[in-house]
Amino acid sequence: MPEKMKPYDLHVGDVADAYASWPPPACIISDGAYGIRGFHGDTTDEEGLVEWYAPHIEQWTKAAAPGTALWFWGTEVGWATVHPELKRQGWNYVQTVVWDKGLSHIAGNVNSNTIRRFPVVTEVCVLYQRRLEVETEEGMLDAQQWLRHEWRRSGLPMYLANDACGVKNAATRKYLTNDWLWYWPPGFAVAAMAAYCNQHGLESGRPYFSLDGKTSVVSKQWDRMRHQWHHVHGLTNVWSRPPAA
Numbered sequence: 001m002p003e004k005m006k007p008y009d010l011h012v013g014d015v016a017d018a019y020a021s022w023p024p025p026a027c028i029i030s031d032g033a034y035g036i037r038g039f040h041g042d043t044t045d046e047e048g049l050v051e052w053y054a055p056h057i058e059q060w061t062k063a064a065a066p067g068t069a070l071w072f073w074g075t076e077v078g079w080a081t082v083h084p085e086l087k088r089q090g091w092n093y094v095q096t097v098v099w100d101k102g103l104s105h106i107a108g109n110v111n112s113n114t115i116r117r118f119p120v121v122t123e124v125c126v127l128y129q130r131r132l133e134v135e136t137e138e139g140m141l142d143a144q145q146w147l148r149h150e151w152r153r154s155g156l157p158m159y160l161a162n163d164a165c166g167v168k169n170a171a172t173r174k175y176l177t178n179d180w181l182w183y184w185p186p187g188f189a190v191a192a193m194a195a196y197c198n199q200h201g202l203e204s205g206r207p208y209f210s211l212d213g214k215t216s217v218v219s220k221q222w223d224r225m226r227h228q229w230h231h232v233h234g235l236t237n238v239w240s241r242p243p244a245a
C-alpha cells in the first residue's frame with residue numbers, strides 16, 4: 001500500500017512528539033490522566049489535571065479545524081476539572097456519555113463493612129467540537145455572532161434574511177438571532193444569505209459571509225464545520241458494556 005494510503009499511523013512513544021506531524025484531525029480521542037494514580041505520571045487526584053492537560057489541549061486546538069470532534073475520557077470529577085480549560089482553549093461542549101461497566105466490574109471487590117459510597121462502575125466520555133472563531137474588525141466572533149455580524153454589515157434589514165432563505169421566519173428567529181433560540185443553520189441557508197447580501201447589500205462590504213475575505217462560504221464548506229454525526233437508532237449517551245477482559 002502506498003505511504004499516503006495507510007489506514008492509520010501508530011505513534012509509539014510520547015504523544016507530544018507526534019502532534020507536529022498531525023494532519024487536521026476529524027476526530028481526537030483522548031484517554032490520558034484520570035487523577036487516580038492510574039499510571040506513572042498520573043496525578044493523585046483532580047488537582048494538577050489542568051496543568052497536565054493544558055499543553056495537550058494547546059496542541060489539539062492548534063491542529064484542529066472548526067468542527068473537529070474531541071472525545072475526552074475521564075472520571076466525572078477529572079473531566080469537570082478540565083472542562084473550563086477545554087472551553088477556554090476553543091472547545092465547545094456537546095454532550096456527556098456515561099460508560100456503565102456493569103456489576104461484573106466490581107464483583108468480589110466491594111467490602112460492605114468499609115465502603116462509604118456506591119461502588120464505581122462508570123467512566124465518562126465527553127464530546128466537544130472545536131468552535132468556529134472568525135477574526136473580524138470587532139474582534140474574534142463565534143458562529144452565532146459572526147452570522148449576525150455579516151448580515152448587519154450588508155446594511156440590509158434583518159427581515160430580508162427570511163426572503164433570502166425562502167423561509168417564513170426561521171432566518172430571523174433562528175439563524176441570525178442573538179438569543180438561545182439560535183441554532184447552526186444548514187449550509188444552503190448560509191450560502192443563500194451570502195448570495196443575497198452580495199447582490200443587494202452594500203457594495204463596499206462584498207463579499208459577505210466570507211471566511212477568507214475573498215469568496216463567500218459555500219454550502220458544503222459550512223456544513224463541514226460541525227462535528228461529523230451519523231445517527232444510529234437505539235444508541236444513547238449510556239454505553240453499557242463490560243470492560244475488555
Ligand SMILES: C[S@@+](CC[C@H](N)C(=O)[O-])C[C@H]1O[C@@H](n2cnc3c(N)ncnc32)[C@H](O)[C@@H]1O
Pocket residue numbers: 013014015016031032033034038039040041
Ligand atoms: C487512562 S490510560 C489509557 C489506557 C488505554 N486507553 C487503554 O485502554 O489501555 C492513560 C495512558 O496514557 C499514557 N500516557 C501518559 N502520558 C502520555 C504521553 N505523553 N504520551 C503517550 N502516552 C501517554 C499512560 O502511560 C497510560 O497508559
